[in-house]
Every structure is written in C-alpha cells, then in structure tokens.
Amino acid sequence: MTLFGKTLVEPAKAVASLVGAFVISWQMTLIALVAGPFAAVLIRTFGKIIRRSTKRALENWADMLAVLEETLTGIRIVKAYTMEAAERKRFHRVNRQLYKQQRRMARTDAATSPSIEALGLTVGLLAAGGAGYLVLNHKIDMDIEDLITWMVMLAAIFDPVRKLSKVATRFQRGDAAAERIFEIRDRQKEKRTPGAPMLPRLSGSIELAGVEYTYPNANSPALCGIDLTIQAGQTVAIVGPNGCGKTTLVSLLPRLLEPSGGKILFDGRDVATHSLRSLRRQIALVSQDTVIFNATIGENISYGLRRPKPQQILDAAKKAYVDEFVRELPDGYDTMVGQRGATLSGGQRQRIAIARAILRDPAVLIFDEALSQIDPDSEQRISQAMGEFITGRTAVMIAHRFQTILAADAIVVMNEGQIVALGPHKQLLETCELYTQLYNTQFGNAK
Known part of the structure; x- marks a missing residue:
C-alpha cells in the first residue's frame, strides 16, 4: 500500500x-x-x-x-x-x-x-x-x-x-x-511587471540618474550617487581600483541587480517599468569568468538564439577567431567541450564567448575584461574585429589593459562606489590623480 x-x-x-x-x-x-x-x-x-x-x-x-x-x-x-x-x-x-x-x-x-x-x-x-x-x-x-x-x-x-x-x-x-x-x-525574485511594455531597441542614450546600490547585509553602499550618460554608439571604459563598484555598475544595466535608488533610462524610458526580456534581448555580456556549457561549440556560440543559421554561426566564429582552432577538430563545430569547457584552453573559451556576443547582434555590449585570457597575437586581431563590430553599437567596458583605454570614446574613473572623473585619456592624465596612478601601475606596463 x-x-x-x-x-x-x-x-x-x-x-x-x-x-x-x-x-x-x-x-x-x-x-x-x-x-x-x-x-x-x-x-x-x-x-x-x-x-x-x-x-x-x-x-x-x-x-x-x-x-x-x-x-x-x-x-x-x-x-x-x-x-x-x-x-x-x-x-x-x-x-x-x-x-x-x-x-x-x-x-x-x-x-x-x-x-x-x-x-x-x-x-x-x-x-x-x-x-x-x-x-x-x-x-x-x-x-x-x-x-x-x-x-x-x-x-x-x-x-x-x-x-x-x-x-x-x-x-x-x-x-x-x-x-x-x-x-x-521564498528568495526575492526578479522584479517583473505583468503586461509591461516592450523596450524599443536603443537609439539615443543610456542615462543613470542618482543610481545607488547596496548589497544585502552590507554596511555601506557599493554605488552611491551615480550620474552618467552614455550616448548610443559610444564606447565607454570604466576603470578604478579593485572593489570600487565597476562590475556592480555594469550589472545594473541588464538588471542583473536592481538599484537601491535612482533610475536607469534607455532613450528616456525607465527600464524598471518595461519588459525585462525586451531589455536583455538587446544586451550582450562577455565576462571575465567565461561561462561555457557542456554542449557543442556551435551550441555554445548560438546560446540565446533559437534557430540561428549555420552560416551566421560560422561568420561570428570567424570574427572572433574561433574558426582557427575549430577547423582542426575532427567534429568541427559539433565537438562537445565538456563541463565548463574543460577540453578548451582559457583563450579558446573566451573567443567562444565573444563569438556568442557577436552572433546576438546586440545594441549594447558589456565587456568585463573580455580579453583577459587572450594571447597578444589573438588579442590584436580580435580587437580589430571587435572594433568593426562595435561600430554603431554602445559598448561599456571594464578595462584593465591600455589598448582598451585607447579605444574608448570616454573613460569613467571610479573610486569607493562613486564616479570621480570622466573624460578622454589625455585629459584624465592631466586632471585626475587617481587615473594617472592607475595608468602608471596597470596600464603603463601594458604599453
């Protein structure tokens, strides 16, 4: 019984x-x-x-x-x-x-x-x-x-x-x-507004107005009073010492974190009152900790798209220089990569992640030190390909390399959860002591 x-x-x-x-x-x-x-x-x-x-x-x-x-x-x-x-x-x-x-x-x-x-x-x-x-x-x-x-x-x-x-x-x-x-x-779920309107593809600007964020059980805010405007098609680099809030800031754009205060506006529209899915569909994220799934190389590149064409996958792979090492594999793009991409090198995993972002055709690109595990030769070629791909798109980069700084239209300098300076490279070298210090210790060696 x-x-x-x-x-x-x-x-x-x-x-x-x-x-x-x-x-x-x-x-x-x-x-x-x-x-x-x-x-x-x-x-x-x-x-x-x-x-x-x-x-x-x-x-x-x-x-x-x-x-x-x-x-x-x-x-x-x-x-x-x-x-x-x-x-x-x-x-x-x-x-x-x-x-x-x-x-x-x-x-x-x-x-x-x-x-x-x-x-x-x-x-x-x-x-x-x-x-x-x-x-x-x-x-x-x-x-x-x-x-x-x-x-x-x-x-x-x-x-x-x-x-x-x-x-x-x-x-x-x-x-x-x-x-x-x-x-x-019972844990707090993502805020989704039933029947929320779709957010149109970004064409004007991204504005952060008085944005604040405090992690649960934290004694002090991770971000405080962030005011920043990024024009569509602009490339912005974010620099600062470790723990200053760079990753927290970029995590707010796709609403992976919800701000404790202030607003985030896409073309003047509050993203909190619009469809979460429509926001994330126009954003691609390439993080420093590359995420590769236990699937084929082709499936990892096309992750996030339902029915991509094989030619589209191939084109994205070529732009990210994935095709170089895939051609040498017996099963090509049908090769299983193992759990967390165990059969791939760190550089190969990062190339696949970049190809995934290219295939998504996003309006906004977020790079959290996306080239950290790429060898110098591949970095130069990928940077060139990314430069062509970024054209006409909004890119937000957390930068630790001198080459990324030079490619940015504007550089945001952060310290202790606040923006302390904003401007081009040469101007910041003359006016911002923290940026000069970061440049000499982190970026100067790369030069």
Whole structure:
C-alpha cells in the first residue's frame, strides 16, 4: 500500500475499531485510551528528531557535493600543491558528518515502531488484565464473549497507530526536504511587471540618474550617487581600483541587480517599468569568468538564439577567431567541450564567448575584461574585429589593459562606489590623480 493510501485507510480502521470498543464498553475503552497521549508524545518526539536529522543530512549532502565539485574542478591546483591528503581529510570530515546524521535517522526510524508496539502491548495487557478481573468478579456487566471481542477491538486500535507512526516519520522527512526547497522559492525574485511594455531597441542614450546600490547585509553602499550618460554608439571604459563598484555598475544595466535608488533610462524610458526580456534581448555580456556549457561549440556560440543559421554561426566564429582552432577538430563545430569547457584552453573559451556576443547582434555590449585570457597575437586581431563590430553599437567596458583605454570614446574613473572623473585619456592624465596612478601601475606596463 502506498504512503497516501495508509494515511487514508489506517485512521479509518482505528476509528471503526474505536467505535466498536465504545459500543461494547465505553468505560473500559476510556481507561484504555489513557495510552493515547503517551503514543502521541512518542510519535511527535520521534518525528522532531527525524525532521532535524533529515535537514542536517540534506545540508551535509550539499556540503559534500560542493567539496567534491570544488576539488575536482581544481584538481590541477590540488596536485600541483600536493594537497591530495588534505583534500581527502576534508572530504572524510564532511562525509563523516553526513554518516552521523544518516545513522541517527536510521536509529530513530527503527525505534519508532517497536516503541509504539511496546506501549500498545503494555496497555493491552494491563487493560485485558483489568477487564478480566472486573468481569470475573462480576464488577462490570460484561460476558466472556464481549470481553474477547473488546480486546480484539483494542488491538485493532493500536495496530493502525503503529503503522501511522511510520507514516509520521516519513512525512517529517518530506517536510524537512520541502523546507529547503521553499527556502529557495521564498528568495526575492526578479522584479517583473505583468503586461509591461516592450523596450524599443536603443537609439539615443543610456542615462543613470542618482543610481545607488547596496548589497544585502552590507554596511555601506557599493554605488552611491551615480550620474552618467552614455550616448548610443559610444564606447565607454570604466576603470578604478579593485572593489570600487565597476562590475556592480555594469550589472545594473541588464538588471542583473536592481538599484537601491535612482533610475536607469534607455532613450528616456525607465527600464524598471518595461519588459525585462525586451531589455536583455538587446544586451550582450562577455565576462571575465567565461561561462561555457557542456554542449557543442556551435551550441555554445548560438546560446540565446533559437534557430540561428549555420552560416551566421560560422561568420561570428570567424570574427572572433574561433574558426582557427575549430577547423582542426575532427567534429568541427559539433565537438562537445565538456563541463565548463574543460577540453578548451582559457583563450579558446573566451573567443567562444565573444563569438556568442557577436552572433546576438546586440545594441549594447558589456565587456568585463573580455580579453583577459587572450594571447597578444589573438588579442590584436580580435580587437580589430571587435572594433568593426562595435561600430554603431554602445559598448561599456571594464578595462584593465591600455589598448582598451585607447579605444574608448570616454573613460569613467571610479573610486569607493562613486564616479570621480570622466573624460578622454589625455585629459584624465592631466586632471585626475587617481587615473594617472592607475595608468602608471596597470596600464603603463601594458604599453
């Protein structure tokens, strides 16, 4: 019988047996039901233990899988630093915690039915002995046949209770698992306005007006009072020391983060009141941490498009110099790249990400140090191809290389979540001390 079937059948059997016992002798039945509260307390106690253990076990499962993934992903570093023994100890420690919780759950689950059975047997013997004494001494009006029938009814009451105790522990396990699921479901979702109007393709400007952002549980804002206007077709580079808010700023444009204050306007339209999908469809993102999926090279390039033509994929691949190494592969663009692009080099993964952005044909390009893992020869050729592709498009770049700075129409200098200077390269060298310092330490070496 299924778990759901037991939750329907067993209570019905217990109620029917209870009614029969009351009909025969309601006085003796009431005395026997003194065990009811004790049974309820036992079931509740075991259920709580099972629930806590299940929740901790699920958390330990997540920890163990995270340790495995982390170790296997960084296996080259683990081997290079001869940390195999340390990783084995770390895995054993996490696995030991999981084992303890699983063992506790098994012990509690195994003890539930025997405990209820022992309670029922004890109460049954006491009730039978007491009833027999009263009947034999004629202190209660009940014949032997009714006594035996009443005892059978009493046993029939406790048997469903025993089975329901197992059902209760199963429900507690399910409740603990459901709680972890609901923790994820209850997290704040992206703000989507039902029936929001579509945002037209950018043709005028992007304006950030008084934009602020504070990360959850942070003591200070990551961005404060950002006022910036980017004209359509303009290339803007964002520079600044680590942790100044560069990545946070560009993450606000596709609404990967929602500003805590201020507005972001595309052609004077507030993006918060327009369709989120229509906004993101006109933006392409190439991040420093390249994301490659366990699919073919062609599928990775065409990611985000439903039915791209093979020629379109090929053209984008050629512009990003992906075709150079794909032609040498036996399966070409049908080559599987493995999880996180494990079969590709860092430079190859980044070229695929750039080809993906080219194929998307966006109005706005966001580059978070997109050429960080490209060799100098490929960087020069890709920069030339990107220069042609960027023409007529708005590009926002987080820059750490001198070549990117020279290609920008305007440079935004950030520090501690604020824009401290804005202008072309030569002007900033003369007027902004922070930019001059960054240029000498980061960009000067690249020159």
